[in-house]
Amino acid sequence: MVGRAPLSADRAAIRHAPVYTRTAARTKLPARRDGRVGCVARFAAPRRFRYKRSMHTALDRVLEPFRPGFAADGFEVSVRDMIDGIVILKIVHNPEACEECLLPDDMLGPMLTTAFRDVAPDITAVRIEHVQS
Numbered sequence: 001m002v003g004r005a006p007l008s009a010d011r012a013a014i015r016h017a018p019v020y021t022r023t024a025a026r027t028k029l030p031a032r033r034d035g036r037v038g039c040v041a042r043f044a045a046p047r048r049f050r051y052k053r054s055m056h057t058a059l060d061r062v063l064e065p066f067r068p069g070f071a072a073d074g075f076e077v078s079v080r081d082m083i084d085g086i087v088i089l090k091i092v093h094n095p096e097a098c099e100e101c102l103l104p105d106d107m108l109g110p111m112l113t114t115a116f117r118d119v120a121p122d123i124t125a126v127r128i129e130h131v132q133s
Contacts, residue, residue, distance in 0.1 A: 058119045059087060066112075073101040085124040087116055092131045 074097030080090040116123040
């Protein structure tokens with residue numbers, strides 16, 4: 001048996017694109033591959049968005065051990081975005097936050113960069129944004 005040739009990027013994109021039929025066009029819903037009318041939620045997001053969403057979730061999970069310490073001092077920490085290997089971290093300062101208890105950015109950044117590299121080795125830095133609530 002002869003193996004299948006790998007799909008080109010164009011054919012792979014077409015393979016995951018929704019298929020519209022006459023029935024689906026009337027209902028304005030994409031059809032499933034078997035011809036029945038389906039729901040938009042049944043189709044997976046494009047791969048680049050799935051990767052970004054899963055990476056964001058993985059980076060957010062890295063922060064779980066740090067969250068109780070931040071919360072005890074009155075801060076909320078979350079991953080805002082990841083751009084070109086730089087993780088943008090958002091720290092929300094609640095009104096009762098202990099400002100002196102927070103580590104300086106030049107110490108906190110490298111510490112979190114090391115933690116993020118366990119999940120994604122291509123992380124180069126962490127940029128911290130402070131937000132007052």
